[in-house]
Amino acid sequence: MADVKVKKESSDPVDIENRIKALCQQFPHGITDQVIQNDMPHLEAQQRAMAINRLLSLGQLDLLRNSSGLLYRMKDAQTASKMKGSDNQEKLVYQVIEDAGNKGIWSRDIRYKSNLPLTEINKILKNLESKKLIKAVKSVAASKKKVYMLYNLQPDRSVTGGAWYSDQDFESEFVEVLNQQCFKFLQSKAEAARDSKQNPMVQRNSSFATSHEVWKYICELGISKVDLSMEDIETILNTLIYDGKVEMTIIAAKEGTVGSVDGQMKLYRGVNPIIQPTGLVKAPCGLCPVFDDCHEGGEISPSNCVYMAEWLDF
Amino acid sequence: MTAQEVRLCGLLLQEHFGEVVERIGTHLLRGGAQNLRTIANETNTPLDLVKKSLCVLVQHGACEFGSGRRGPGSPVEYRANCERVLRVLRYPRYIYTAKTLYGDTGELIVEEVLQRGHMTMSNTVKTVADRLTHNMEEGRSMEYSEVVSAFSKLVETHFLQRCPPVAEMGTAASSTTPATPSTPAAPASTAPPTAESNPDCYKLPHVTLIGRGKRRRSSDDSEEQRGGKKAKMEVESCGDEGIYWQVNFERFHQHFRDQAVISAVASKLDQTSSEIVRTMLRMSEVTTTQTAAYTQPLSANEIFRSLPPNYSISRPILDQYLSLLVDDPMEFVGKSGDSGGGMYVVNLQRALANLARATLESVVQERFGSRSARIFRLLLRKRHLEQKQVEDFAMIPAKEAKDMLYTLLSENLVQLQEIPKTPDHAPSRTFYLYTVNQLPTARLLLQHCYKTVANLIERRLFETKENKRLLEKSQRIEAILASLQASGAEPEQLTEVEEMITAPERQQLEALRHHINKLDSTENQVDETVFLLESYIFSTKTK
Numbered sequence: 082m083a084d085v086k087v088k089k090e091s092s093d094p095v096d097i098e099n100r101i102k103a104l105c106q107q108f109p110h111g112i113t114d115q116v117i118q119n120d121m122p123h124l125e126a127q128q129r130a131m132a133i134n135r136l137l138s139l140g141q142l143d144l145l146r147n148s149s150g151l152l153y154r155m156k157d158a159q160t161a162s163k164m165k166g167s168d169n170q171e172k173l174v175y176q177v178i179e180d181a182g183n184k185g186i187w188s189r190d191i192r193y194k195s196n197l198p199l200t201e202i203n204k205i206l207k208n209l210e211s212k213k214l215i216k217a218v219k220s221v222a223a224s225k226k227k228v229y230m231l232y233n234l235q236p237d238r239s240v241t242g243g244a245w246y247s248d249q250d251f252e253s254e255f256v257e258v259l260n261q262q263c264f265k266f267l268q269s270k271a272e273a274a275r276d277s278k279q280n281p282m283v284q285r286n287s288s289f290a291t292s293h294e295v296w297k298y299i300c301e302l303g304i305s306k307v308d309l310s311m312e313d314i315e316t317i318l319n320t321l322i323y324d325g326k327v328e329m330t331i332i333a334a335k336e337g338t339v340g341s342v343d344g345q346m347k348l349y350r351g352v353n354p355i356i357q358p359t360g361l362v363k364a365p366c367g368l369c370p371v372f373d374d375c376h377e378g379g380e381i382s383p384s385n386c387v388y389m390a391e392w393l394d395f
Numbered sequence: 396m397t398a399q400e401v402r403l404c405g406l407l408l409q410e411h412f413g414e415v416v417e418r419i420g421t422h423l424l425r426g427g428a429q430n431l432r433t434i435a436n437e438t439n440t441p442l443d444l445v446k447k448s449l450c451v452l453v454q455h456g457a458c459e460f461g462s463g464r465r466g467p468g469s470p471v472e473y474r475a476n477c478e479r480v481l482r483v484l485r486y487p488r489y490i491y492t493a494k495t496l497y498g499d500t501g502e503l504i505v506e507e508v509l510q511r512g513h514m515t516m517s518n519t520v521k522t523v524a525d526r527l528t529h530n531m532e533e534g535r536s537m538e539y540s541e542v543v544s545a546f547s548k549l550v551e552t553h554f555l556q557r558c559p560p561v562a563e564m565g566t567a568a569s570s571t572t573p574a575t576p577s578t579p580a581a582p583a584s585t586a587p588p589t590a591e592s593n594p595d596c597y598k599l600p601h602v603t604l605i606g607r608g609k610r611r612r613s614s615d616d617s618e619e620q621r622g623g624k625k626a627k628m629e630v631e632s633c634g635d636e637g638i639y640w641q642v643n644f645e646r647f648h649q650h651f652r653d654q655a656v657i658s659a660v661a662s663k664l665d666q667t668s669s670e671i672v673r674t675m676l677r678m679s680e681v682t683t684t685q686t687a688a689y690t691q692p693l694s695a696n697e698i699f700r701s702l703p704p705n706y707s708i709s710r711p712i713l714d715q716y717l718s719l720l721v722d723d724p725m726e727f728v729g730k731s732g733d734s735g736g737g738m739y740v741v742n743l744q745r746a747l748a749n750l751a752r753a754t755l756e757s758v759v760q761e762r763f764g765s766r767s768a769r770i771f772r773l774l775l776r777k778r779h780l781e782q783k784q785v786e787d788f789a790m791i792p793a794k795e796a797k798d799m800l801y802t803l804l805s806e807n808l809v810q811l812q813e814i815p816k817t818p819d820h821a822p823s824r825t826f827y828l829y830t831v832n833q834l835p836t837a838r839l840l841l842q843h844c845y846k847t848v849a850n851l852i853e854r855r856l857f858e859t860k861e862n863k864r865l866l867e868k869s870q871r872i873e874a875i876l877a878s879l880q881a882s883g884a885e886p887e888q889l890t891e892v893e894e895m896i897t898a899p900e901r902q903q904l905e906a907l908r909h910h911i912n913k914l915d916s917t918e919n920q921v922d923e924t925v926f927l928l929e930s931y932i933f934s935t936k937t938k
Contacts, residue, residue, distance in 0.1 A: 281665075281667075320788075322776075323769045323773040324772070325768075325772055355662055355725065355749065356753045358757050358761055360919075361843065361847060367762065368762050375850065382853075389850075393913060393914070
C-alpha cells in the first residue's frame, strides 16, 4: 500500500514572511502567534519561528509582550530604514533606550537589561550617538551621571530640574531676582493698604495678594526667559515665608474664580519683623567665631580680644 | 548653676560687694548648702569676716538660711540663690522703669531700696528726701509727704513689697526647713515663706512722717557728725520698726514682659492694636499670676470702657481690631467665649514662645547670614527634613546648602535625627533628618549670653586696671582743682593745674571713658536678651 502523502503547499520562506507581513498590516496593533497559526495551519512551528526570526533580524517586525503572550507588530518603515546597517546588539540597545521614554536611562541599567558587556555597550552607544539616534543628557541630581534618551525627545523635568536650572546649573541669581521682585510687589501693596486709612478689616484685606496676582505681575515684568507656572511662583513665595518677610493664609474660594486650585486660594502679605535684632548680637561675643575657645587667662580671652578692641574703637 | 552662671555671679558680687563677699558667695554657689564652720574652713577666711559677708548676702536676699540636714538641732545651713545674684545685672533697668513710671522720686526710692536690700519705709523716705533736697536749688527742700505718696503708689502697684517675716528657729510650726524628706522628725516641711504668702505684704504701715529733707552742707560736716551721733542716740521710732520693704522683682519682670509683647504687636500690626493690647494687659496686671499662660478673660465691653480717652475709636472698629488680633498667625490674642460682646485673653505663653523664636532667628541671621537664617526658619516650621528637601524648599544650590547646614550643626543649633530602615543602622540605608528644637537651643543661647556678659565685665575691669595710673592722676588733679576753687584761687593757678594733664593723656582718658560707657551699655542690651530667654524657659517649666 502506498503512503498517501498529503500534499504540502510549497512553503517558500519568502512567501511565509510576506504572508506574515500582510497579516501584520491587517492588524496594526500586533498579531499573536495564534493568529499566524490560524492563518497558515499547515505551517510547522519550526518554520514559523524561522520566518519570524528572519523578519525580526531584518528589522521589519517588532517583538512585544503583553499579558497573554508575544505580539508581533509591523515596524515603522522609516525607523526600519534607520536601523539598516546596524546589527542586532545595537538594535537591542536602541530598543532599551526607547523604552525609557523621556526620563532617560543610565548606562549601567542598559547593561543589566541587555546583558551585554561594558565595552560592547560603550561602542554601541558611541555608534548610535554619531548616527544621531540618541543623545546624552546630564542629570541635575548627580552631576557625573549621564542618561541616554532618544534624540528628538524633550528631557523630563526631574532630570533637568525644571525652570530653575539652565544647563545643569542652579540659577541662584535668577531665583534671587524673582525673590526680591515678589517681595517688593507685596510690600508696596501692604504700604498702599496702610496709607489708605480705612477701617482695619478693609486695610488688611487689601494688603493681601493672591498667588495668581503675583504670577501675573511677574509674567508682565518679563524678567524671566522661561515660562513660569503658578507653582513655580508659589515656591518662590514660600522662600519669602522662610525669610520671615511674608505670611500666607488660605481661604476657600468658589470653583472657577481665577487662580483657585481645588476650591482654595493662597493669599500672601508682606509683614514686618516682630523684634529688632536682639541684644546678644550687639556685642562682639555674639558673633565671635572662636567664642568657645575664649576664657580668662587663655590664648584668647576678653582682655586681649582683638574683636573687642576693634569694636571699642569704632 | 552652670559654670558660666557661677562665673558671672562671682564678677557681679565682686563689683558690688567686694572680694570677701565674692569668695564666700562663689563658694556657696558651687558647694550648695553649707554651715558656718565649713565655709570658714574651706575658704580660709576668719570667722567674723564670714559672718559679715553672710549678713550682706542675707540682707540682699541672695542667701537663705535654714536648719541643717540632720534635723532642727544641727547647725544652721546657708544656701546661696544664683538667680537672685544675677538680678544685680538688671538693676539699671529697674531704676529706669521706676523713673519713667513715677518720676525722679520713684527712681530714687527704688535705687535706695535696691542698694540696701531691705529698708524700712521711714528710713527710705528720709534718705530720699535728703537726696532730692541736695539736688534742688537753695532754699527749697523736699516734703516728706511727697516722697510718701510716691512710695505708696509703688506699693499699690506692687512694685515694692514687704519682706517675708523670718521664722523663729526651732519652733515646730513655722520653721523654714528645706524640704528634706529624710527628716521625719521635722514637722511637715513647708516651703520657705515667700513674700506673697504674707497677707499684709502690700499694706502700708501707719506711719506719720512729717518734715522736710535736710540739706547737707559741706561746711556743716563736722557739726553734722556730732549732731548725727546725737540723733542716733535718740532713735526716733516712727512706728514701723521691723517692717522691711524690698523690691518686687517679679512685678518688674511682668512689666518688662508686657512691654515686649506690646512692642511686638506694634511692629507687626499697628499702633492702635498695640494700644488695645496695652489696655488689656493693664487691666489684668494685678489679677494675673506670674506663671499664668493666659490673662483673665476680658469682655469687649470692658475693654471698650477702659481704653485711654485720647484713643477714641468706635465700638465696631474695636471689634474689627480684636478679630484681626485673633486671626493673626502670631496668636497674641485669643478668643475664649462670646459673652459680653466676646471674651478675649492675651496668650502670654505663646507670645513669649514667639519672642524667643524671633530672638533665636535673629541670632542665626546676624551670625551666619540671611540664607542660613532661611534654612533655620524652614526647619523650625517643618520640623524634620532631609538634606534634599532642605535644598528644594529653601531654593539654595546644593553645595552651599550643605555647607550652611553643617556649620549650623557644628554650632549645635541644628540636630540630626537618624531613622534606620534596617536593624543594623547601615548609613546607606538610614534616613538622616535635620531638626531644630526650640527649648534646648534657647537654653544654649542663654548660657552664651551669660558668658558674653561675663566677658564684657572682665574687659571693663581690664581696661580700668590698665589705665589705673592715669585715672588716679586725673582724680588727684580734680581734687586739687576743687580745693583751689573753693578757697578762691586765681585763674592762672587753675589753668596751671589743668595743664598738668597733657593733651594725649586727655585723649586717652576720653577714649577710656568712651570704652567703658560702651561696654556698660552693651551689658544692658545683652541683659534684655537674657530676660526674654529666661522668661520663655521659665514659662515652659511650669506645666
